[in-house]
Amino acid sequence: MATASTQASSAVPTLSGERTVNWPKRVKSKLANGLEIILVESHSIPRFHGELFFRSGNAAVSHLAPGLADMTATMVRTGTSKRASRQIEEDLRRLGADLSTSAGQDTSAIAFAGLSEFAESLLGLVNELAREASFPDPELERERRQKLEEVKLERTQPGFLAGERLRKVLFGEHPYAKVSPAEAQVAAYKKEELQTIYRQSYTPENALLLLVGDLDPKAMFGTIEKIFAPWSGKKPAIPHAAAPANPRGRRVYLVHVPGAVQTQILCGCHSITRRHPDWIKLGLTNSLYGGAFNSRLVMNIREAKGYTYSPRSGVTPLQQHGYFSVSAAVRNEVVAASLTEIFYELDKLRSLPVPEAELADAQNYLSGVFSMGLATQDGLLSQVATVALNELPDDYLETYRQEVRALTPDDLQSTAQKYLDSANMQIVVVGDRGKIETQAALFGELEICDSQANRLS
Amino acid sequence: MKGPQIAIENKTLANGLRVVIAPDSAAPVVTVGVYYKIGFRLEPQGRSGFAHLFEHMMFQGSANAPKMEHIKLINSSGGVLNGSTMYDVTNYYEAVPSNALSRVLWLEADRMRALKVDDENLKNQRDVVKEEVRVNVLNQPYGGFPWLDMPPIAFRNWANAHNFYGDFADLDAASLADVQTFFKTYYLPNNAVLLILGDVKPEEGFSLAEKYFGDIPRGPEPPFADPNEPPQAEERKGHVEEKFGTLPAIAIGYVLPKRRSAEWCAMALLDQALHGGRAGRIYRDLVLEKQIAVEADGGVDDIFGYNGPAQMTTRIFHKPEISAGATLAGFDEVIHEVQEKEISTDELEQLKIKWWSDYYAMLEGGRGGYMPKYGLMHLLACFSLFDGEPQLVNTILDGFLQVTPEQVQAVAKKYLRRENRAIVFRAPANPGAQKEAA
Numbered sequence: 001m002a003t004a005s006t007q008a009s010s011a012v013p014t015l016s017g018e019r020t021v022n023w024p025k026r027v028k029s030k031l032a033n034g035l036e037i038i039l040v041e042s043h044s045i046p047r048f049h050g051e052l053f054f055r056s057g058n059a060a061v062s063h064l065a066p067g068l069a070d071m072t073a074t075m076v077r078t079g080t081s082k083r084a085s086r087q088i089e090e091d092l093r094r095l096g097a098d099l100s101t102s103a104g105q106d107t108s109a110i111a112f113a114g115l116s117e118f119a120e121s122l123l124g125l126v127n128e129l130a131r132e133a134s135f136p137d138p139e140l141e142r143e144r145r146q147k148l149e150e151v152k153l154e155r156t157q158p159g160f161l162a163g164e165r166l167r168k169v170l171f172g173e174h175p176y177a178k179v180s181p182a183e184a185q186v187a188a189y190k191k192e193e194l195q196t197i198y199r200q201s202y203t204p205e206n207a208l209l210l211l212v213g214d215l216d217p218k219a220m221f222g223t224i225e226k227i228f229a230p231w232s233g234k235k236p237a238i239p240h241a242a243a244p245a246n247p248r249g250r251r252v253y254l255v256h257v258p259g260a261v262q263t264q265i266l267c268g269c270h271s272i273t274r275r276h277p278d279w280i281k282l283g284l285t286n287s288l289y290g291g292a293f294n295s296r297l298v299m300n301i302r303e304a305k306g307y308t309y310s311p312r313s314g315v316t317p318l319q320q321h322g323y324f325s326v327s328a329a330v331r332n333e334v335v336a337a338s339l340t341e342i343f344y345e346l347d348k349l350r351s352l353p354v355p356e357a358e359l360a361d362a363q364n365y366l367s368g369v370f371s372m373g374l375a376t377q378d379g380l381l382s383q384v385a386t387v388a389l390n391e392l393p394d395d396y397l398e399t400y401r402q403e404v405r406a407l408t409p410d411d412l413q414s415t416a417q418k419y420l421d422s423a424n425m426q427i428v429v430v431g432d433r434g435k436i437e438t439q440a441a442l443f444g445e446l447e448i449c450d451s452q453a454n455r456l457s
Numbered sequence: 458m459k460g461p462q463i464a465i466e467n468k469t470l471a472n473g474l475r476v477v478i479a480p481d482s483a484a485p486v487v488t489v490g491v492y493y494k495i496g497f498r499l500e501p502q503g504r505s506g507f508a509h510l511f512e513h514m515m516f517q518g519s520a521n522a523p524k525m526e527h528i529k530l531i532n533s534s535g536g537v538l539n540g541s542t543m544y545d546v547t548n549y550y551e552a553v554p555s556n557a558l559s560r561v562l563w564l565e566a567d568r569m570r571a572l573k574v575d576d577e578n579l580k581n582q583r584d585v586v587k588e589e590v591r592v593n594v595l596n597q598p599y600g601g602f603p604w605l606d607m608p609p610i611a612f613r614n615w616a617n618a619h620n621f622y623g624d625f626a627d628l629d630a631a632s633l634a635d636v637q638t639f640f641k642t643y644y645l646p647n648n649a650v651l652l653i654l655g656d657v658k659p660e661e662g663f664s665l666a667e668k669y670f671g672d673i674p675r676g677p678e679p680p681f682a683d684p685n686e687p688p689q690a691e692e693r694k695g696h697v698e699e700k701f702g703t704l705p706a707i708a709i710g711y712v713l714p715k716r717r718s719a720e721w722c723a724m725a726l727l728d729q730a731l732h733g734g735r736a737g738r739i740y741r742d743l744v745l746e747k748q749i750a751v752e753a754d755g756g757v758d759d760i761f762g763y764n765g766p767a768q769m770t771t772r773i774f775h776k777p778e779i780s781a782g783a784t785l786a787g788f789d790e791v792i793h794e795v796q797e798k799e800i801s802t803d804e805l806e807q808l809k810i811k812w813w814s815d816y817y818a819m820l821e822g823g824r825g826g827y828m829p830k831y832g833l834m835h836l837l838a839c840f841s842l843f844d845g846e847p848q849l850v851n852t853i854l855d856g857f858l859q860v861t862p863e864q865v866q867a868v869a870k871k872y873l874r875r876e877n878r879a880i881v882f883r884a885p886a887n888p889g890a891q892k893e894a895a
Contacts, residue, residue: 010521013559015534019485019656044483045817085745089736093807096814098734115814142748149704149751149774156598156701259700262591294525294532303525306584309592329592361533368535368554375484375655375829376822
């Protein structure tokens with residue numbers, strides 16, 4: 001016995017045969033008023049998750065002011081023609097439910113989760129929020145004040161300042177350049193504007209209702225029809241967006257935060273959206289570069305050099321344009337050293353083929369993690385939503401793993417050459433100018449501003 | 458409202474390792490956790506932050522899996538992994554496609570058996586941890602508020618009152634000898650529980666546990682310092698300067714009843730009455746109605762997972778034009794109300810439905826979309842290590858669902874007293890700074 005267990009303990013066990021990954025059926029339908037519906041069964045717990053998406057967000061109304069769709073979403077839960085704010089909150093609790101309303105660049109959404117036995121009541125409340133929000137004046141003034149404090153506070157967060165700067169540099173006149181409103185813009189938000197946005201974009205033609213959980217699709221469809229059929233409204237007209245900036249050459253943008261004891265680095269360049277045929281290739285390339293714990297970037301600047309706690313890279317696939325970015329919060333002394341390694345790893349992937357074994361590891365990682373969405377209701381919802389909102393093929397979930405596994409070292413190298421555009425990466429560093437300016441200037445022409453986005457040099 | 462009926466099987470190996478298996482073949486995914494009964498509360502004096510630094514060292518190499526091998530083997534099996542240090546436990550966990558179960562167990566057993574790390578690994582992770590502290594605390598507005606601010610103000614026993622992330626001088630003083638001593642003292646099969654949840658058959662799980670962990674020698678029962686506090690006779694207050702943020706903030710913490718005492722369930726529901734989202738009395742009164750504050754949240758951090766003094770803590774970010782005193786008076790009115798007047802049966806019923814619903818949600822997920830059953834794992838681990846009874850997962854709800862309005866009022870009177878609380882004032886150092894730059 002002792003011999004057997006000693007042997008067992010010194011060699012890495014091989015993987016046993018893989019169980020088939022079976023994605024549950026997505027039951028799709030559409031009401032006469034245009035509302036798209038997708039229902040998915042997942043009976044792990046007696047609850048369900050749902051989201052009512054509207055296919056327009058802050059970008060669609062950014063010509064009026066940044067963040068207007070977000071403020072509209074915020075107001076949606078503060079009162080309806082039938083229920084005051086307090087009633088809404090207590091009713092949610094009575095249904096064992098959570099609910100949030102928000103808007104990103106491309107969508108607005110009412111997200112909710114609760115007990116299956118109260119699904120009809122919760123959907124009734126969601127319907128009411130989507131159709132009968134009353135925008136009470138005192139609630140707007142309260143939310144406005146909270147938003148004003150929030151926009152002041154976000155200017156003290158290094159991650160926010162870095163992201164804001166990068167988006168501005170990458171997108172220029174395009175709506176995606178603006179991630180948050182200025183105080184004066186929040187102060188000037190008008191109730192009528194918010195109500196117009198609500199009327200125009202919270203419509204069934206613009207909507208997708210997605211439910212995942214302990215539900216019977218047939219019965220649930222009947223419930224949905226009963227509740228949402230009387231709703232009506234057209235798809236909103238979305239103004240044409242200006243082309244994004246296309247910055248050439250590396251430039252460095254320093255956001256000066258006096259007294260910062262660490263530097264937030266964020267580098268980025270344009271890449272692609274999820275609908276692009278190269279998306280899965282870029283996903284794998286990113287995963288191998290800096291998208292996983294076991295990635296080159298993390299191994300280098302965290303595990304070998306100890307410069308940072310949480311380096312990572314990612315692709316942000318907004319609907320109209322996507323961008324690739326690399327981030328790390330590093331100690332002030334190693335800003336230049338970290339940037340050197342970030343670019344070294346980018347250029348290495350562009351120049352040399354990935355060894356087969358490393359590629360196989362990355363393929364296994366990405367395909368394994370992708371399937372983990374199966375195991376929870378909210379994981380499933382997020383996967384199904386991604387497919388639906390990006391209008392990906394119906395069998396996207398089923399074919400993803402084999403597509404990942406079919407990629408070759410050549411695919412990765414050509415993808416890196418196309419999209420890890422190191423020569424044109426824009427570099428943002430947020431930190432104390434006195435400690436990092438000379439290091440930052442080594443990487444390109446330097447522009448310095450303060451946390452309020454005022455140009456300093 | 459019926460409780461869950463989760464299939465749970467458990468046994469203890471000859472070396473004292475507890476093994477708990479909760480099979481569920483719905484998805485081809487298995488979640489594995491190893492919990493050690495040592496957290497940052499009882500780390501060695503003079504070594505603040507050590508339990509957490511040590512957690513990082515557990516990823517740096519073991520007898521047969523050198524540095525990076527552990528992470529590489531999990532990721533390349535299609536899985537994710539992490540660890541976290543809490544007050545009274547430290548966990549290491551993985552979620553992987555179920556065909557990687559043997560590999561995960563082998564890895565966890567290898568690092569339970571022998572840690573193989575050197576000075577370079579220690580220096581590397583000390584640097585990483587310092588950046589973790591900077592990114593989460595020192596370079597963030599309201600970093601560490603109030604979880605690092607509160608302990609030295611609220612408590613007198615070093616175990617509860619020290620800096621859990623670690624003073625940098627203490628991190629620097631930590632040596633490789635400290636690492637091995639800590640490992641030999643606490644990282645023992647008889648001070649741990651192994652959890653296997655999801656796509657596994659119980660007999661297979663137990664047999665693999667025996668195969669990989671069975672020959673790890675038992676160690677002497679670890680010594681645990683007394684975490685109890687001397688009696689508190691006064692309200693405690695302290696001030697912490699906010700370096701970056703723009704709003705004055707206050708945190709109020711009340712010491713909780715002992716876990717699993719008769720008052721514990723009533724306290725949990727009182728916590729929900731006060732902190733349960735936007736319907737909770739604190740948010741409703743201070744943010745939505747009186748509009749003293751622009752944000753108010755908090756509550757009991759981990760009602761099932763503490764094994765020493767713990768608090769229910771409220772965080773309030775108040776309007777600068779309203780004084781800290783007036784804000785606190787507004788908060789005290791909310792507290793006064795639950796002490797003077799029973800909550801209605803209707804409110805209590807709402808709280809119970811929400812509690813029940815939240816409990817199920819916690820079991821299923823609980824830590825992001827990519828760590829299935831994290832919550833179930835955590836509960837099974839705490840019920841094993843603290844109570845010796847993992848099956849409590851299926852019955853613990855009953856006590857909460859039987860709480861009466863009188864019991865809620867009684868715990869409000871007994872625990873929400875000034876002599877049982879501590880207050881942290883975190884005011885911006887330079888509230889005008891934001892204007893100067895313009």
